[in-house]
Amino acid sequence: xxxxxxxxxxxxxxxxxxxxxxxxxxxxxxxxxxxxxxxxxxxxxxxxxxxxxxxxxxxxxxxxxxxxxxxxxxxxxxxxxxxxxxxxxxxxxxxxxxxxxxxxxxxxxxxxxxxxxxxxxxxxxxxxxxxxxxxxxxxxxxxxxxxxxxxxxxxxxxxxxxxxxxxxxxxxxxxxxxxxxxxxxxxxxxxxxxxxxxxxxxxxxxxxxxxxxxxxxxxxxxxxxxxxxxxxxxxxxxxxxxxxxxxxxxxxxxxxxxxxxxxxxxxxxxxxxxxxxxxxxxxxxxxxxxxxxxxxxxxxxxxxxxxxxxxxxxxxxxxxxxxxxxxxxxxxxx
Amino acid sequence: xxxxxxxxxxxxxxxxxxxxxxxxxxxxxxxxxxxxxxxxxxxxxxxxxxxxxxxxxxxxxxxxxxxxxxxxxxxxxxxxxxxxxxxxxxxxxxxxxxxxxxxxxxxxxxxxxxxxxxxxxxxxxxxxxxxxxxxxxxxxxxxxxxxxxxxxxxxxxxxxxxxxxxxxxxxxxxxxxxxxxxxxxxxxxxxxxxxxxxxxxxxxxxxxx
Numbered sequence: 353x354x355x356x357x358x359x360x361x362x363x364x365x366x367x368x369x370x371x372x373x374x375x376x377x378x379x380x381x382x383x384x385x386x387x388x389x390x391x392x393x394x395x396x397x398x399x400x401x402x403x404x405x406x407x408x409x410x411x412x413x414x415x416x417x418x419x420x421x422x423x424x425x426x427x428x429x430x431x432x433x434x435x436x437x438x439x440x441x442x443x444x445x446x447x448x449x450x451x452x453x454x455x456x457x458x459x460x461x462x463x464x465x466x467x468x469x470x471x472x473x474x475x476x477x478x479x480x481x482x483x484x485x486x487x488x489x490x491x492x493x494x495x496x497x498x499x500x501x502x503x504x505x506x507x508x509x510x511x512x513x514x515x516x517x518x519x520x521x522x523x524x525x526x527x528x529x530x531x532x533x534x535x536x537x538x539x540x541x542x543x544x545x546x547x548x549x550x551x552x553x554x555x556x557x558x559x560x561x562x563x564x565x566x567x568x569x570x571x572x573x574x575x576x577x578x579x580x581x582x583x584x585x586x587x588x589x590x591x592x593x594x595x596x597x598x599x600x601x602x603x604x605x606x607x608x609x610x611x612x613x614x615x616x617x618x619x620x621x622x623x624x625x626x627x628x629x630x631x632x633x634x635x636x637x638x639x640x641x642x643x644x645x646x647x648x649x650x651x652x653x654x655x656x657x658x659x660x661x662x663x664x665x666x667x668x669x670x671x672x673x674x675x676x677x678x679x680x681x682x683x684x685x686x
Numbered sequence: 687x688x689x690x691x692x693x694x695x696x697x698x699x700x701x702x703x704x705x706x707x708x709x710x711x712x713x714x715x716x717x718x719x720x721x722x723x724x725x726x727x728x729x730x731x732x733x734x735x736x737x738x739x740x741x742x743x744x745x746x747x748x749x750x751x752x753x754x755x756x757x758x759x760x761x762x763x764x765x766x767x768x769x770x771x772x773x774x775x776x777x778x779x780x781x782x783x784x785x786x787x788x789x790x791x792x793x794x795x796x797x798x799x800x801x802x803x804x805x806x807x808x809x810x811x812x813x814x815x816x817x818x819x820x821x822x823x824x825x826x827x828x829x830x831x832x833x834x835x836x837x838x839x840x841x842x843x844x845x846x847x848x849x850x851x852x853x854x855x856x857x858x859x860x861x862x863x864x865x866x867x868x869x870x871x872x873x874x875x876x877x878x879x880x881x882x883x884x885x886x887x888x889x890x891x892x893x894x895x
Contacts, residue, residue, distance in 0.1 A: 355689060430719070461821045465742035472750030476722070479754070483715065483761050491761075498754055505750065522739075522823055650866075 365457050369446055377590045378408040383631075384590075384638045391642035415583035423485060423576050430484035435577065435584035438477030442591035445470040449598050450525050452608045452622035463524035464512055467599055468505075471554065474592060475501040478556075478563060481585070482573035493572025497556060497563030500652060504553040507660040510668060511547045514540055515603045517671050520682025528607030530682070535606040543667055544604045546660050548636065551596040553656065555589065557637060559644040560652055593637060594630065601629035694734060701727040714760045718753065725749045739823040 382397060382405060389396025397407035422428055448463040450456040460466060475498050482494020516522065518539070519530040537544045553560040564572035574585055601607060607629075608622035647655070675681045704727065707720040725748045732741030820828075830838050883891045 427715075430715075460738065462738045462742045462823065465739070465746065469742050469745040469750060472746055475750075475754055479757055479761075480719075483757075495758070495761075498758060502751060502754055509746075522821075 362457075366447075369457060370443060373443065373446055373591065373594070374587075377587055377594060378412070379405065380594060380634060381408045381411075381586075381590055383634065384641070387635065387638035388642045391639065412583060415580050418579035420579040420581055421576075423487070425486045426576065427484040427486065430480050431576075432581070434477050434481035434484060435581045435588065437480060438474065438588035439584045439591070441470055441473050441477065442588040442595065445595050448524055449595075449602070450528060450607065451626050453525070455623060456525070459523065459525055462522045464516070464522050464527065464603075467524075467595075468509060468512060471508075471592070471595065471599075472501075472505050474554075477585070477588065478573050481577065485573070485576035487576055489570045490573045490575045493563045493569045493575070496569075496649065497573065500556070500560065500562060500656075501554055503653060503656040504550045504660075507546060507656060507664050508550045508554060510661070510664040511543045511550070512603070513668055514543050514664065514671050517668070517675060518682070524602055524607075528602055528609060531606040531609060535604065535609075535611075537604040537606075540604065540667075540671070543664060544600070546664055547600060547604065548633075550656075550660060551600060552637065552640060553652065555593045555596055557593065558641045559647050561646065562649055562652060594634065597630045597633035597637065598626070600633050601626060605629045605633075690734070694731070697727045697730045697734065701731065714763070715757070718757050718760050721756070722749055722753045725753060737822055739821075739826055 385407070386396040386398075386404070397404040400406045400410045422431060445467055447457045448460060448466050450459065478497045478501075479494045482490040482492075482497070485491070515527065515536055518536060519527045521527065521530075552558075556563050562572075563569075564574060569575075574582060577585060608626040610617040610620060610622075610625050701724055704720045704723040708717045708724065711717045711720065725744060729741040729744040729749075732738070732744060885891050
């Protein structure tokens with residue numbers, strides 16, 4: 353009986369986080385298109401519902417009603433599994449994201465490693481989709497994407513080490529609480545910039561959307577997908593983008609903490625601050641999509657391996673020596 | 687405790703079944719996917735015994751990086767293999783070498799476990815005191831960077847050597863490849879790139895390159 357109680361309360365908690373995330377993914381797609389439109393002096397989607405807010409719901413309805421076509425020569429099981437994997441991995445990572453001191457499903461010790469692991473698994477959805485389609489363009493897109501995501505994970509990992517040096521714990525709540533006095537975006541500003549750019553590459557956003565570069569690869573790994581399966585890829589991608597934004601908010605922008613601990617700011621509840629920071633980062637993502645042209649593939653690889661990796665490694669040395677010299681290394685659990 | 691046992695048997699059953707699938711499946715890509723499943727459930731087993739750092743590292747390193755490259759290679763090979771398959775019905779000739787390798791691995795495991803039996807107080811040495819207040823990660827760090835720092839460094843150097851070896855073995859300088867040089871592109875000036883020529887009638891202009 354007590355197992356059942358635990359199970360039910362966990363399911364309640366999961367639902368409480370998951371449903372708002374699914375709704376916000378739909379809204380974020382709308383926001384993305386609106387920002388994109390505004391930069392190009394268009395209106396963007398503004399017809400369905402107030403301000404066009406229900407546009408994504410209408411799109412989703414269209415996708416549900418469309419026929420799912422599975423190519424005859426594809427590997428059917430893996431073909432169907434690929435969007436499922438993408439979507440699941442994008443949602444499963446939210447278990448460790450803290451929205452306030454105690455508003456988190458699983459406050460585990462190795463939270464940041466869990467996030468990193470799940471985001472590095474995200475590449476499987478794309479490889480599986482690309483290979484199982486058994487067609488040239490998806491396969492090329494999948495290979496590009498795998499190389500791209502693996503390369504940029506390396507620099508993200510080293511950037512995380514920078515933050516961990518300042519915190520001394522892998523727990524996400526500890527990381528946020530360590531920023532009470534000073535957000536890490538100030539001392540680690542170069543790392544924040546590199547993290548942001550690597551997050552763009554990791555989530556296959558423009559200017560790094562080479563896996564689905566429509567001018568060369570039709571739609572990359574999504575070419576053979578249709579109907580709801582395509583929509584799942586699409587939603588999973590946006591859930592991943594939101595995840596990367598919240599990772600940036602936690603690592604550099606102080607998570608749920610208010611910018612200054614003064615009257616009008618500290619009465620705003622913590623989750624609202626977290627959401628505002630995620631939205632701010634997403635706004636930057638959307639702006640970048642609108643104003644930056646696509647990278648060439650060799651430029652992308654050069655940026656990842658020859659610039660970001662040495663730079664972030666050098667910054668690890670710098671941070672470590674600074675903390676060591678001024679005797680500021682966090683001592684915990686000794 | 688019941689739930690714990692249930693989860694343990696659940697994960698270990700999947701691990702064993704998936705690793706059997708790895709060697710029985712005909713399609714190599716499917717084999718790799720089952721290998722990934724084995725890695726993931728092994729990670730879950732690590733987390734169940736409280737070694738959450740090792741479990742996560744297993745996921746990040748093996749599933750996130752090694753298996754991706756594996757899958758990469760196998761997918762590439764598969765395309766070539768499929769065309770090959772129709773021509774020759776190849777019989778498996780890898781059994782003897784496989785047997786030798788697995789025998790060596792079995793011996794190594796026996797030696798490790800034997801050593802453990804021989805020096806059974808090893809687990810109780812000072813650095814390995816299990817304290818529930820200290821997280822797994824801190825414990826590992828305390829041991830790795832103090833008592834075993836030299837071995838740890840040597841392991842790092844071996845990995846570096848392996849990396850350099852792989853690069854040296856596969857690196858080849860191709861002739862006649864025109865590469866883009868950012869420095870040359872940026873440092874071009876009008877004076878040394880544009881010139882005004884008097885073109886003589888019926889003889890033309892000789893242009894470099």
